[in-house]
Structures are given as structure tokens and as C-alpha cells.
Amino acid sequence: MIKGYFYLPNSSRVQEAYVRLGDEHIAVYAEDDCVFESTLTAVNVASHLPGQASELTFADGARFVPHDVAYRWSFQQRKSALLARLESNLALILCALVATPVLLYAFLFKLVPGIAVTAVQTMPDAVVEQMGQQSMVLIERTVLSPSELSAQEQQAVFTLWHDTVSQLGLSAEKYRIDVYRSDHFGANAFALPHGQVVVTDELARRLGDHPDALRAILLHEIGHVERMHSVRLASQAAVASIAIAMLVGDMDIVAEVVLGSGSALLDLQFSQNMEWEADNYALMQLERLGYSGEDFAQALESLASLDEKQSQSWLKYLSTHPSLEERIEHARNHTAP
Ligand SMILES: [Zn+2]
Incomplete structure (x- = not known):
């Protein structure tokens, strides 16, 4: 049982809720009533960012956000697991920090003048x-x-x-x-x-x-x-x-x-x-x-x-x-x- 907030689709309404996970299914409960049900394959798990709750988005646009920011869903897609690993890799983050301005520089000062000369x-x-x-x-x-x-x-x-x-x-x-x-x-x-x-x-x-x-x-x-x-x-x-x-x-x-x-x-x-x-x-x-x-x-x-x-x-x-x-x-x- 995972507690969190349930956001209704296309609405700013939010309610206290909890999620029960089955092998193939997920169900959202609010005050003991089942308010939403879906197969796990139809659920989108937000990519994991350190310090941020892992949000679920359902097919109709409804969302569930766990209270526990450290909670990670066991059924997350393989892609997001890879992404999570990339995102928590300090060496890669530092690489990106250095590479981004270098690429931007190359783009603005090498590629752009090159295009301009051709033009x-x-x-x-x-x-x-x-x-x-x-x-x-x-x-x-x-x-x-x-x-x-x-x-x-x-x-x-x-x-x-x-x-x-x-x-x-x-x-x-x-x-x-x-x-x-x-x-x-x-x-x-x-x-x-x-x-x-x-x-x-x-x-x-x-x-x-x-x-x-x-x-x-x-x-x-x-x-x-x-x-x-x-x-x-x-x-x-x-x-x-x-x-x-x-x-x-x-x-x-x-x-x-x-x-x-x-x-x-x-x-x-x-x-x-x-x-x-x-x-x-x-x-x-x-x-x-x-x-x-x-x-x-x-x-x-x-x-x-x-x-x-x-x-x-x-x-x-x-x-x-x-x-x-x-x-x-x-x-x-x-x-x-
Ligand atoms: Zn001159």
C-alpha cells in the first residue's frame, strides 16, 4: 500500500489516496473506494530524479504522486531504469556539464559561421x-x-x-x-x-x-x-x-x-x-x-x-x-x- 495524492484528469482536484499493486494491475483507492484501475502496461512512470517523487501518469491523464519522494516503483520500464542510472551517475553529469557549453560553442562559433560562409x-x-x-x-x-x-x-x-x-x-x-x-x-x-x-x-x-x-x-x-x-x-x-x-x-x-x-x-x-x-x-x-x-x-x-x-x-x-x-x-x- 503506497500513500500519495491522486490528481483527476483535466482538473485541479486532488485527493488523498493509496495504491495497491497487483502482478498485472494497479488500483487507486480514496477513502476505501476504488477510484481508478488500470493494467500496469498502460501506466507511465516519470523518469527518476533524485529528491523527486516518482509520479505515475495513467492513460486518461490522471496522476498519482507518492508522498515518499524516495519510493521507486517495482514495475518501472527498463528504459526509465537506464535513465535513472544515467541521471545518478556523477561522472556522466559532470561530462554533460562540460560538454554542453563546448557543443554550444562549437555550434555558434564553428558551425554557424560555416553555414554563413556557404550562404x-x-x-x-x-x-x-x-x-x-x-x-x-x-x-x-x-x-x-x-x-x-x-x-x-x-x-x-x-x-x-x-x-x-x-x-x-x-x-x-x-x-x-x-x-x-x-x-x-x-x-x-x-x-x-x-x-x-x-x-x-x-x-x-x-x-x-x-x-x-x-x-x-x-x-x-x-x-x-x-x-x-x-x-x-x-x-x-x-x-x-x-x-x-x-x-x-x-x-x-x-x-x-x-x-x-x-x-x-x-x-x-x-x-x-x-x-x-x-x-x-x-x-x-x-x-x-x-x-x-x-x-x-x-x-x-x-x-x-x-x-x-x-x-x-x-x-x-x-x-x-x-x-x-x-x-x-x-x-x-x-x-x-
Ligand atoms: Zn578593417
Whole structure:
């Protein structure tokens, strides 16, 4: 005779009851009246958790919960016995504790970027164009204002840009440059996925006498476009969010991700890996144009020397990139045979 609570199906009613077990049958009694009967095969035993009563669920949804949390039913299915053993195995629990975050990490940081890279390769140009244009409209409206540089200063940037793009044999239609004043970006340059590059007044002015440094920055930005870094980041974020949405079962997140990808590009942070890829692109192209890695290193050094003159770093471009020393060394190693 096992005492406990009997819960009626589809009801919050509960009564004190006890269970009698036969070889094949189970019967539930309340105040000496038999209130329920069933064959043992039709009874579901909840998996055993330490410290929790082993609950019975009957075919019609009624439940019986023993008062004694340590009580275990003798007729429990073999599967739940195995489960109980797994659940009380400390070594396995510790394994699971370690394995879960590792698997989650592998999923989010290895599998998801992998899927994103594949997705990017099949991304139609029209989608990339649309994505870039939408971002540009948003960024222009929120954090850019018309350039205050003189026509001559602007023209110097345009000329350097057009020379570089045509020397590289890239499409002048795809690769466009614009100069804007921006308090938000400070002295900076960035590229949007469809080939639009933006240089801020401050950066153009500071590098007015250092065309090599500006060329190095422009090539680096073209590298981000050619390697589709922002498309990769955006689709990575989208795949991760959709995966998380599926895990937690909230599909509203998906709509937010798809609609919000434009604003996400505003303060995009490329991974270190992507920065090196962009630098490698710049180095490779410079070589084709007859410059060396040493020239790139010197261009970066002139950036560093400009920055040193300020008490605090005015080149926002530098704070969003790997350290200059590392990049200079990377460029020098590039020339080494
Ligand atoms: Zn970069």
C-alpha cells in the first residue's frame, strides 16, 4: 500500500489516496473506494530524479504522486531504469556539464559561421546590393553629414580612389567612394557590402599629405568588400539568431533579425581574422601594382606617427583595427621570401 495524492484528469482536484499493486494491475483507492484501475502496461512512470517523487501518469491523464519522494516503483520500464542510472551517475553529469557549453560553442562559433560562409557564396548580387544600399541610406540619415572639405581636398581623395580602382581592374560602377563629415565615426573609413566606401572629412584631411597611407586604408577597405566580410557577419548573425530562435521556440526573433540587419551594419565590428584577410588582400594588390609589403608597413607607420602627435588617439580607424605594430610586422613578414 503506497500513500500519495491522486490528481483527476483535466482538473485541479486532488485527493488523498493509496495504491495497491497487483502482478498485472494497479488500483487507486480514496477513502476505501476504488477510484481508478488500470493494467500496469498502460501506466507511465516519470523518469527518476533524485529528491523527486516518482509520479505515475495513467492513460486518461490522471496522476498519482507518492508522498515518499524516495519510493521507486517495482514495475518501472527498463528504459526509465537506464535513465535513472544515467541521471545518478556523477561522472556522466559532470561530462554533460562540460560538454554542453563546448557543443554550444562549437555550434555558434564553428558551425554557424560555416553555414554563413556557404550562404554568402550563394548570395545573389542583387541581395548584396540591396543590403548595402539600405544600410547606406540609414547610415547617411543618422550619422553622416555633407562634407565640409574644399572641392580640391575632395578631388584628391576621388583621384586616388579612381586610380587605385582602375589599376586593380575593379568595376568603377561597383566601387564608389564618398566623403562625409561625421562626428560619430571621427577620423575613419569604412566599406559597405556592395562596394560603397566612405572616408570621413577628418581622415581625408589628416592624410592629405600622406597619400600612401590613405591608399593602404582604401585597399584594406576594398579587401573587406572583396572578401564579403559584412555580408558574412550579417548572415552569421542571422543564422545564429534563427538557430537560437529555433532552440528557444520564439520565431518572432527571426523577423526582427531579417528586418534589423540594416541597422546592425552601422557599427559592424569585423573579426581579427577578417582584418588580416583585408590586410592580406591589400598586400597582394600592392604587390601587383609594384609596391612592396615594406611600402604598406611604411604607410601604416606614417599613420602611427600621425597618431602619436595627439594626446589621445584621434584616429578612430586605429581603434577599430588590430594594433598597428602587429599590422606593420605582418606587412614586413609578407615581403620576406
Ligand atoms: Zn578593417
